Amino acid sequence: MDSMYIVTATIAAAFLLILFIILHGYKYTPTKTFSCKKAKHPPGKTWSLPFFGETIQFLQDPHQFHLQHISRYGETFSSSLFGENCIVLTTPEATRWVLQTAQKYFKPGYPRSATSMIDETGSIYGENFHSRMRKVLGPALHPDAMQHQVKYIDFLANFFLNKWRDNETCNVLQQLRRYTFFVASEIIFGLKPGPEVEKMADQMEELKKGFLSLHINLPFTTYGKALRARDGLYQTLQKLIDRRRLDPNPHNDVLDFLLRANANGDHFSDVHVRAIILTLMFGGYESTSSQLVWAIKRLHDNPKILDKVLAEQDFIRQRKVSQDEPLTWADVKDMKYTSQVLQETMRTSFLNTFIPREALIDLEYDGFIFPKGCKVHASISSFHLSPKVFPDPYRFEPDRFQDNSQPGTFMPFGYGNRLCLGSDLAKSQMLIFIHHLVTKYRYEAISPDQEIRWWPMATPKRGFPIRIQKRDE
Numbered sequence: 001m002d003s004m005y006i007v008t009a010t011i012a013a014a015f016l017l018i019l020f021i022i023l024h025g026y027k028y029t030p031t032k033t034f035s036c037k038k039a040k041h042p043p044g045k046t047w048s049l050p051f052f053g054e055t056i057q058f059l060q061d062p063h064q065f066h067l068q069h070i071s072r073y074g075e076t077f078s079s080s081l082f083g084e085n086c087i088v089l090t091t092p093e094a095t096r097w098v099l100q101t102a103q104k105y106f107k108p109g110y111p112r113s114a115t116s117m118i119d120e121t122g123s124i125y126g127e128n129f130h131s132r133m134r135k136v137l138g139p140a141l142h143p144d145a146m147q148h149q150v151k152y153i154d155f156l157a158n159f160f161l162n163k164w165r166d167n168e169t170c171n172v173l174q175q176l177r178r179y180t181f182f183v184a185s186e187i188i189f190g191l192k193p194g195p196e197v198e199k200m201a202d203q204m205e206e207l208k209k210g211f212l213s214l215h216i217n218l219p220f221t222t223y224g225k226a227l228r229a230r231d232g233l234y235q236t237l238q239k240l241i242d243r244r245r246l247d248p249n250p251h252n253d254v255l256d257f258l259l260r261a262n263a264n265g266d267h268f269s270d271v272h273v274r275a276i277i278l279t280l281m282f283g284g285y286e287s288t289s290s291q292l293v294w295a296i297k298r299l300h301d302n303p304k305i306l307d308k309v310l311a312e313q314d315f316i317r318q319r320k321v322s323q324d325e326p327l328t329w330a331d332v333k334d335m336k337y338t339s340q341v342l343q344e345t346m347r348t349s350f351l352n353t354f355i356p357r358e359a360l361i362d363l364e365y366d367g368f369i370f371p372k373g374c375k376v377h378a379s380i381s382s383f384h385l386s387p388k389v390f391p392d393p394y395r396f397e398p399d400r401f402q403d404n405s406q407p408g409t410f411m412p413f414g415y416g417n418r419l420c421l422g423s424d425l426a427k428s429q430m431l432i433f434i435h436h437l438v439t440k441y442r443y444e445a446i447s448p449d450q451e452i453r454w455w456p457m458a459t460p461k462r463g464f465p466i467r468i469q470k471r472d473e
């Protein structure tokens with residue numbers, strides 16, 4: 001009788017618990033009492049499909065996902081993504097809070113599949129390591145160092161563009177991925193185009209697929225194949241590190257800065273050097289090529305804006321002594337209108353659909369509870385495309401950036417202590433490519449290519465195929 005009672009009571013309790021969860025949704029359990037009695041958990045779904053939560057809906061179209069959730073729950077809402085409950089922030093104020101004001105109470109919260117693609121130890125995401133990494137990479141990627149790199153970037157832009165033949169068709173995104181990877185290889189370890197760089201670019205393409213994959217390491221899974229590509233890249237990087245240690249000549253590339261830091265007692269192990277380089281290579285090529293393909297598409301779709309860019313770039317070309325004279329840092333600085341086009345491109349191209357963080361302690365913001373351990377996603381593209389922040393947000397209007405009056409609302413390169421270290425490099429390589437493209441060629445889209453491939457970065461679905469004509473013919 002007793003055991004019957006226990007079984008019945010257990011089933012009843014389990015049933016009530018499930019009913020409670022269904023009616024109220026799973027909520028975070030705060031680990032301390034919050035100071036503000038009225039503070040509450042952000043509204044939204046924190047349960048639905050087990051493990052997947054709302055991930056499938058999110059991956060299909062993150063922009064629509066955010067718009068729908070904002071209209072249903074408000075600008076701060078709860079969700080369940082990548083197997084974890086999270087809080088999504090979609091305003092510039094809340095984003096500034098998490099990325100800057102309260103930055104010391106958060107650490108990066110990238111999904112495990114993403115971090116394991118870069119870092120076998122998991123240590124480069126720790127705070128101590130992070131500040132040392134910034135100390136070394138800051139000067140290596142600073143505009144002072146960049147000035148000397150412009151000639152290499154100029155060479156590489158021409159290396160690709162000079163291969164284009166009249167009336168040829170070309171897939172812009174494919175070409176740009178190679179171009180930006182080659183630039184990263186040159187800047188990071190001084191490698192010129194060749195089979196070694198080509199092989200690494202192929203491995204990087206494979207690695208990229210693992211970033212948001214299911215964490216299942218088998219020979220045939222996306223994640224497993226990506227890990228093997230990572231290991232292949234690690235081997236090549238180790239060879240480059242060993243080769244550089246035997247080389248007495250100064251190179252002034254990022255690898256030199258990292259190895260010199262070793263010599264100065266800052267001491268990065270080879271494992272760390274490899275992980276830092278992989279971070280740079282991935283950041284350096286995927287984000288930049290995705291923004292550049294959008295810029296080239298936006299110029300195509302807005303002929304009046306293209307005319308203004310062309311006038312600016314022709315002016316810079318005409319003041320050169322010869323057609324082949326390379327661009328300089330001063331030329332890049334003079335590309336003011338084209339820079340505005342790039343800013344407007346980054347605003348409208350669904351960049352940074354989420355920057356993830358994890359709360360280190362219990363926190364409150366704007367009446368909401370952020371319990372220790374909860375994942376927070378700052379959705380930058382949500383406010384880049386919000387009419388409250390940018391009027392008529394889907395209109396492509398580079399003049400918005402004429403007076404640089406967007407403090408704290410335009411954050412393509414992030415915000416706070418993890419602000420992108422490669423922003424000057426990224427801008428230079430985009431501007432230099434656009435210069436040579438528009439001054440040498442006219443181009444026409446083969447198909448409108450309006451659909452979007454969302455991951456790992458939003459890009460035109462078919463890579464924006466174009467037909468090219470030399471400008472002087």
Ligand code: HEM
Binds near residue numbers: 280288
């Ligand atoms: C248009 C191109 C690019 C965009 C939109 C972009 C965007 C970003 C963003 C949003 C972050 C902050 C991530 C966070 O807070 O968790 C970031 C960080 C970073 N980016 Fe970029 N990036 C670009 C190009 C580059 C390039 C070319 C490099 C270098 C080769 C680079 C290197 C880095 C590094 C090292 C970090 C980590 C900084 C830190 O954790 O302190 N990025 N980037």
